[in-house]
Amino acid sequence: TVVAEVWAEVLGAERVGAHQDFFTLGGDSIAGLKVVSRLRTRLGAELSPRTLFDHPTVASLAAAVDAAPAGNGPASGGPVPRAPRDGALPLSFAQERLWFLDEFAPGSGEYNVVTTLRLTGALDLPALRTAVAGLVARHEALRTTFTPVDGRGTQTVHAHLEVPVRVAEPGSAEEADAALRAEAIRPFDLRTGPLIRVLLVRDAPGASPDGATLMLTLHHIVTDGWSMGIVARELSELYASAVRGTAPGLPALPAHYPDYAAWQRARLTDTALEPHLAYWRHQLDGLPVMDxxxxxxxxxxxxxxxxxxxxxxxREVAVALGEAARRRGATLSMALTAVTQLVLARHGGQSDLAVGTAVSGRDHTELEGLVGFFVNTLVLRSRIDEAAGFGALLDQVRGTTLAAFAHQEVPFSRLVEELAPDRDPSRTPLVQAAVTLQNAPRDSFALPGLLVEETLPPVETTPFDLNVEFEPRPDDGLFAVVSYSTDLYEAATVARLAGHWLELATRLATGDPERPLREVPMLGPAEQAEALTAAEGRATGS
Known part of the structure; x- marks a missing residue:
């Protein structure tokens, strides 16, 4: 009964049958994480992140819960304890990595997280200022700065931190664009803060009289993709309440980010991490550099x-890819990873390669509503055999991903220390490309009296050589964004790679999963004709 209630709660279903499949009902890895977290809390059972993949019905999962060992301590559902505020507050492992990078090379905008909103209508500026102040007051992460103590970073949470809503009124569209681009890359000072900025750029004269662009910029050390969904939901609620003159209906937060950081430090000792590190040493032994x-x-x-x-x-490609994955007990995210790895393998002529992927790091119910930097990077290694079919590749990626989930406790920074102590400054450590399905809960901005459209920010940085992100769309399609290093690639090269991805995904999703991969082309008809003409020219010596 409890398992069925949790499924219905997470999936938004009225009722769930005992033998219905979680993934057929629309579940994915993020929803699965929520299910496992809630069952740990309600039933006190020690469940791994892959339990739901191995037991995808209510009946089988309930049996697995009965057979699971009883948990004890915060890792198994106990509350995240409140950290004492009478001394230095530690950084989380993820924060520590970004703090060290900033200390080594300050003044970079590489870790700016930017959201841009196109607003049409009458904006209530005082209400917006009230909403921003309310959001900052609500989340300690947004009132945090970082102070070095004895060579290590610590968190300083301010009782109050003023975050102004700045307004720019450019004289031309070019000036407006320049203001947004400058804001997106302007660095933060981690020691003084604030680490959130809000800029409203009015439309230039002659454009829409009631149009503007709102840009929210946060440093990654205090936010992640999941957090930006919380920002959207809560800023909308706070703005609406300010417009109406009513109290916002936001629930109290059961914990704050510094509590999580201290809890993580106390829990993830070297002894606790050693079994997980042993897995990663074996899994990534001899991993070649992606070239x-x-x-x-x-x-x-x-x-x-x-x-x-x-x-x-x-839509037809995304849906077919998801169905192909479900037939193998995999998720859409796993299918996207498989296609991306195959494209990269063909472009690089490598059959053994790894990509990074992001996991939410929120395997505890108290963390679901917090703004902060929880996300962790996992390394997914595949050995691609083009004599096998797409089904075999999906099976491999599924197994690799589930094993990585089981060992996701190891912070990426700790993995780098362990496996890549000798850094190559020309490359990111361990992985040079990443692929992520952005399926974390993501509410849209809804501001009363305004038409709000989220637009692509003017990003001029990238965390990897290539970083491919997919975001679900309401029509069941996907919107893909590739950020790429302009030191290495021309725009036309990345556009061609994206075309190869789409061609390959279409063929693999709708084709025979046992057909050898080497028989599945990634060139479109025009490129195939061009390649054939070039080959004939070489053959005739012309």
Whole structure:
């Protein structure tokens, strides 16, 4: 009964049958994480993140819960304890990595997280200022700065931190664009803060009289993708309440980010991490560097400069890819990873390669409503055999991903220390490309009296050589965004790679899963004709 109630709660279903499949009902890895977290809390059972994948019906999962060992301590559902506020507050492992990077090379905008909203209508500026102040007051992460103590970073949570809503009124569309671009890359000072900025850029004269662009910029050390969904939901509620002159209906937060950081530090000792590190040492032993062909020589020191290329994945392709995955007991995210790895393998001529992927790091119910930096990077390694079919590749990616989930407690920074102590400054450690399905809960901004449209920000940085992110769309399609290093790639090269991805995904999703991969082309009809003409020319010597 409890399992069925939790499923219905997480999936938004009225009722769930005992033998219905979780993933057929629309569940994914994020929803699965919520289910496991809630069952730990309600039933006190020690469940791993992969339990639901191995037991995808209510009946089988209930049996697994009965057989699971009883948990004890916060890792198994106990509350995250309140950290004492009478001394230095530690950084989480994820924060510590970004703090060290900032200490080593301050003044970078590489870790700015930017959201841009196109607003049409009469904006209530005082209400917006009230909403921003309310959001900052609600989340300690947004009132945090970082102070070095004895060579280590610590968190300083301020009782009050003023975050102004700045307004720009440019004289031309070019000036408006320049203001947004400058804001997106302007660095933060981690020591003084605030680490959130709000800029409203009015439309230039001659454009829409009631149009503007609202840009929210946060440093990654206090936010992540899941957090930005919380920001959207709560800023909308706070703005609406300010417009109406009523109290916002937001629930009290059961914990704050510094509590999580202290709890994580106390829990993830070297002894606790050793079994997980042993897995990663074996899994990544002998991992080659991904070496894709580039348009320009790789610089001696990676700069982080980047640009974006976006493309839609049509509904029929996204749905077919998800169905192909479900037939193998996998998720859409796993299918996207498999297709991306195959494209990269073909472009680089490598059959053994790894990509990074992001996991939410929120395997505890108290963390679901917090703004903060919880996300962790997992390394997914595949050995691609083009004599096998897409089904075999999906099976491999599924197994690799579930094993990575089981060992996700290891912070990426700790993994780098363990496996890549000798850094190559021209590359990111361990993985040079990443692929992520952004399926974390993501509410849209809804501001009364305004038409709000989220737009692509003017991003000029990238965390990897190539970073592919997919976001679900209401029509069941996907919106893909590739951020890429402009030190290495021309825009046309990335556009061509995106075209190869879409062509390959379409063929794999709708084709025979046992057909050898080497028989599935990734070139579209025009490129195939061009390649054939070139080959005939070489054969005749012309």
């Amino acid at each position: 894709l062909p580039t348009d320009r020589p790789r610089p001696a020191v990676r700069s982080g400069r980047g640009a974006l290329h976006s493309f839609p994945v049509p």
